[in-house]
Amino acid sequence: MDSFTTPLLAGTATGALLLIAALGLALTFGQMGVINMAHGEFLMAGAYATYLTQQVVTNTDVSVLVALPVAFLVAGLLGLLLEVTVISWMYRRPLDTLLVTVGVGLVLQQLAKDVFGAQGDPVRTPGWLEGNIDVFGYHWPYRQMFTIVLALMALTALAALLKYSSFGRQIRATVQNRDLAETVGIRTRTVDRITFFVGSGLAGIGGVAVSLISGTNPRLGTAYIISAFLVVVAGGLGQLKGTVIAAFAVGIATSFFADWTSASMAQVATFALVVVFLQVRPQGLFVVRSRGLA
Amino acid sequence: MRLPHPNPDDLGLDYLEVRGLTVDFDGFKAVDGVDLTLLQGRVHFLIGPNGAGKTTLVDAVTGLVPATGLARYRNQDLLSVRSHKIVRAGIGRTFQTATVFEELSVLQNLDIAGGVHRSPFALLRARRGVPSYVADALETVGLADLRDRPAGVLAHGQKQWLEIGMLLVQDAKVMLLDEPVAGMSAEEREETGALLQRIGEERTIVVIEHDMDFVRSFADVVTVMHAGKVLIEGSVAEIQASPEVQEVYLGRTVEGTTHA
């Protein structure tokens, strides 16, 4: 029985983590066409923010909750800084944004190493996240449930922001027709910046969740960035629901593959799965149809 | 000016036949059961208000959007063939916004369109000299003086001619032109019209157009589309006489000039 529940539940948690990481990417990539390879390092920044918060707020039960807004802010501001100094010079050059942010990622990693040391720093799990419940033999850790809740909250907040707020309408207007949006008085540059801030901030939230799994270390982001991008690719651009389905599908599939074979082979199998999937739906799960000659 | 309607049988198989062509965008029928017979030697105009499905029809025939029904050319169902094979079968098209290779010279643009004449292996050779079919096309579209200019610096009209020239090099027997004279001066329109008539003698030319003066001057046959369907087909005079057309389309645009 637990050969089914374990990978399913653990995979759902992995998927939730991928979702948080991929939401920010889907936002910046989907809405702005920017491929931010430093997104993984924003995740890392969120993890270090959690660590630092724990140094200040020593009550572990509270510090993780305090760390959420702090991590969002830290990663978001890093993103904003990146947008203003680098990205804003290269819109409509998506491949170049990819390469530039590879460089930014390298610098941030080395910076983390120099500031915090190459050895990772510990992040303590709050008492109310210690422990687990027995689901058909799988001792499902509260921490995994917390990750899922966190992902769903991030998703809900982002969806509500896009759908109901005036900022969300401005984003959608800018995406659909940047020039027109400008003529009706939307400051598209500001919209870009806020989009990037929010997208990067989401990575910070992901960093909090990751830090509860493995503490901090400078290379923490690299383990997630590629999977998160595969999720965005498989999910398709333009709609959050594609990202959501793809994140959980990739997470759960990886867990099952790992259960059947090994964790290494699971990586290989998941990649193969995405490539095969793209044979069926080359634009991902959901596409915004366009009739123009691209 | 008008040519007699030839019998398709006299022309062998060189005509494009469209039957029941339908393009369905998630429930919205952009093209809805269109029947057309496009014959060689005629300049065929496709008109209709925005959203009538003209461009989508051309997209469907050239493999850009999936469609149901039939589009037959030389016993080949175009709807089941990929775009580049449709081109190789002799059907070429242009786009509303001229898409030429801006960094390449006029000559290179024409030359690159000559792929149908070359084997894959021949592609590995450098170009030397100007192939006769390129030289001919250069003359026909009147860009011989500009042959070494980068295409990016050409005037708008010249780019359209260059595109038509590329179709000539491709040896397209059917040319589907999407608003080729949009944005052209009156003089350029005249030249373009003359060009179309000149090259149309041995080809099937289909032009999507809004400008009724241009349509009146150069159309052999006009098809009016509305809401994805063919409203009426006939000569310019027949179209202008049609009350339905007046209502949906000509009513507003051409009213003033019909009295002239």
Added chain:
Amino acid sequence: MFSPRTRHVIGTVVALTATISLSACGNKDGEGSAAESCVDTSGDTIKLGFLNSTSGAMAISEQTVRDSLTLAAEEINADGGILGKEIEFVEEDGASDPAIFAEKIDKLLTSDCVAAVFGGWTSASRKAMLPVVEANNGLLFYPVQYEGLEASENIYYTGATTNQQIIPAMDFLASEGVETLFLAGSDYVFPRTANKIIKQYAADLGIEIVGEEYVPLDDDDWTTQVAKIVEADPDFVFNTINGSSNVGFIKAYYEQGLSPETSPIISVSIAEEEAPAMGKDVTGQYAAWNYFQSVESPANEVFINAFKERFGSDRPTSDPMEAAYTSLYLYKNLVEAADSFAVDDINESADGVSFDAPEGTVTIDGENHHIAKTGLIGRINSDNQFDIVWSSEEPIEPDPFLEGYDWWDPSAE
């Protein structure tokens, strides 16, 4: 295909290339003439090379080795150097990349002309350096416990081989009456090889292996694999995980309700630096090493005090650091025993050269160039130090190929 003119130009280029390539044509016969040593021993100093990763994934661990080497060099220099010559050390970054290690040791040996190189951490880096150091008839001192199955004339191994760490750990488990064991490791050479040995020895000892799981080096999420440990409910978990992946393993382990009371862990890569970085209280878990900071010996006291003074009082000392520190002193003793810096002379008189190291007296085996070391098991206390709970009592003679163990069959799975 080409015009005559093109053909002419291409022809010229091809002919030029071919001529030059041929002029550098190889020497098929004859043994490779071993490079003559360029080490300069005429001056007042002797050059040594320190080759550790100060960038990349392994920098975490290797920087500590570099620090110990620096300390030892400074101490030796303060004490008059080696054969009266001051040590001048050349530092290089291996960048956590085996190919870079190969390149850098080549540079150290042939351009900098160092008398010996100290460093390397991963087996991949050592394997990459081995042919280079052999080809140049140089010397490499490798300070990390490893999977054994190797012995080179040009390498001295001052960390443990498997019969000094893995086998004592198994002996300890047997003495504790362990009946079921779960193996958890990173998916690379050391854990796979160590587990191969563990499985064969376990069969001999009558310990049942109830599970075996591997996760890639960069992967930190152990949740699914730990669930299998919960299911198997072993008496002990043998942990051969490397680096930061340990953190994820330890967290997942406690999260799912495991504890030292139910299924304690014995690790071979968690030492004094790693224990406090887990983000969990790991009190009561075990580690197998040949040195702990808690070892009581005068030499260790000197070492710990010197290290803390040089690098900060918050810095712990650990097994690889001690092995690196020891390696430089062993080199000093080797040179002085041979009264020469020449590699062949050193090798000649190597057998039996010893040093009163912080871990206790270590002695070089002239046959396989490993050193005799005492096996220790420590249990982590609340200060993240190790209480030594078991010892092999005597230094264990190194046996990298496990020739003295009749249960060992290298070709069995």
Added chain:
Amino acid sequence: MKSFARSYGPLVAIAVLAVLLLVVAPAVLSPFRLNNLGKYCCWAIAAVGIGLAWGRGGMLVMGQGVFFGIGGYAMAMHLKLEAAGPEGIPDFMLLYGDGTMPGWWEPFRSGAFTLFAIVALPAIAAAILGYAVFKRRVKGAYFAILTQALAVVFATLLIATIQETGGFNGLNQFTFFFGYNLYDPVNKKMVYSIAAGLLVACLVVVWQLYRSRFGELLVATRDAEERVRFLGHDPANVKLAAFVIAAVMASIGGAMFAPIAGIISPSDVDATASIFLIAGVALGGRALLLGPALGAIAVGYGRSTLSESFPDQWTYFLGALFIAVILLFPAGLASLFGKAWSRLPRRKAAPA
């Protein structure tokens, strides 16, 4: 004569590079530096292919390490078997495995088969992947991400297959290169010369490709893929051809890397190694003829020397290099000195 200079100027530049690499360098460099230069040449060979695929074809290949690795491992397997002697099996299989050799190693005993495999394996792999990707019109960033994921997966696969590929340790301890003792300095120089010669040969190949109609078509596909479709070409085939050639070049680079570096391991072929290759191409100028090769050599040299002087700062340099070059000189540093020579697409037509 002017058109001669335009047409053959690049060839003269290649010849100058050939003389530098094949005559000057062996004469002035120490064996250690020459061996390093050999490694840079191997990266440069791969970079020339990246220039073709990315600079001319617009396909950002972020996983060329995979093909570099295919060639490298194919060659290394042969060298391992050569070191093991006839009937022998590689040492690591005895140490870490059960002492049996997987059947697919067997053909690599043959030098001829190995040389064939170095060209054929990457071509087949790239053709399959490229066919799957290009035919389904997966492009741009999607393609870049997929290739990078491929590199991650490839490295993971290698690390996990210890008994078959040596795992994390990779393959090393080669003694002979097709019968030549690799420890003999004369032979090391010969292996270097082969690598440098292959680099020159690859440059001549891309020079011809760039001036060919295929080269024009490739640029056209990069700039307006859909338009090319309506010229009667399947852009997928055009890109596929460039991708396959780039893969073969990467493989050749990898194949020479193994004997020169004396090792091939997952860290030489993973995502980081692939990005390292991209860095050289970006620095040198992705669309130029000599740019990628010179850039790769420069980045390789920078890595060796900077890490000697500033071991901790190398990563900053590499990161800053990406940012500065892409931001300030997207066409690469060589474009700053770029005379008309290597700027290809504007070549004047020869008089009719």
